[in-house]
Amino acid sequence: MDLFHTTPDPTLNLLPKDGKAFYYGSILDQDQADYYLHELMTNIEWRHDQLKMFGRTITTKRKVAWYGDSPFEYTYSHSSKQALPWTRELLELKTLLEKTSGECYNSCLLNLYHDGSEGMGWHSDDEKELKKNGAIASLSLGADRKFIFRHKKTKEKVDLFLHDGSLLVMKGTTQTHWQHRLPPTRRVLEPRINLTFRTIDTVQGASPAKSPVN
Ligand SMILES: O=C(O)CCC(=O)C(=O)O
Numbered sequence: 001m002d003l004f005h006t007t008p009d010p011t012l013n014l015l016p017k018d019g020k021a022f023y024y025g026s027i028l029d030q031d032q033a034d035y036y037l038h039e040l041m042t043n044i045e046w047r048h049d050q051l052k053m054f055g056r057t058i059t060t061k062r063k064v065a066w067y068g069d070s071p072f073e074y075t076y077s078h079s080s081k082q083a084l085p086w087t088r089e090l091l092e093l094k095t096l097l098e099k100t101s102g103e104c105y106n107s108c109l110l111n112l113y114h115d116g117s118e119g120m121g122w123h124s125d126d127e128k129e130l131k132k133n134g135a136i137a138s139l140s141l142g143a144d145r146k147f148i149f150r151h152k153k154t155k156e157k158v159d160l161f162l163h164d165g166s167l168l169v170m171k172g173t174t175q176t177h178w179q180h181r182l183p184p185t186r187r188v189l190e191p192r193i194n195l196t197f198r199t200i201d202t203v204q205g206a207s208p209a210k211s212p213v214n
Pocket residue numbers: 109111120125138147162180182194196209
């Protein structure tokens with residue numbers, strides 16, 4: 001299904017079955033989107049991600065950061081990390097996303113893609129430490145990028161563009177039945193930041209999404 005050219009309707013489920021994904025379009029005006037992009041570029045403690053695959057350590061070009069309500073410990077590709085305390089801007093965005101989506105979140109994984117050569121491979125945000133079927137609110141800032149869902153069994157795909165300042169909310173059984181990916185592209189030369197607000201199941205501990213290769 002090609003959803004590139006449809007006007008966003010946040011009441012419309014983009015997935016034909018086995019999950020729910022709602023695209024709100026831009027929820028920030030251009031000045032706000034520019035402001036947060038700049039602030040987050042500057043004030044977030046960005047680190048290259050280290051993935052361990054087949055006994056080798058790979059350093060991704062994209063950078064990541066992890067923030068939360070408390071210094072959640074989580075294991076991310078065989079190394080243990082701690083969530084940093086919320087910054088002012090992250091708390092403002094969390095409040096806005098909670099109001100818009102009607103859900104609560106206690107942590108946020110941020111990804112910085114310097115240009116279109118950086119992306120993220122197929123994965124589901126289904127770590128056992130995340131609240132089962134918890135909502136994930138994905139805010140995009142900067143370059144518009146294509147995002148693709150793929151059903152795990154039928155391989156059915158749903159494509160959309162995540163625009164500057166836009167919100168995508170994934171909920172229900174989406175992470176059980178669907179994977180998603182941010183494909184690299186030669187057409188994009190500008191940076192993009194993506195924030196995924198999540199809920200860690202605080203009884204169990206903490207872990208963000210798997211570490212898919214670029
Ligand atoms: O950058 C994106 O839009 C996707 C990020 C993502 O899937 C993740 O952080 O788990």
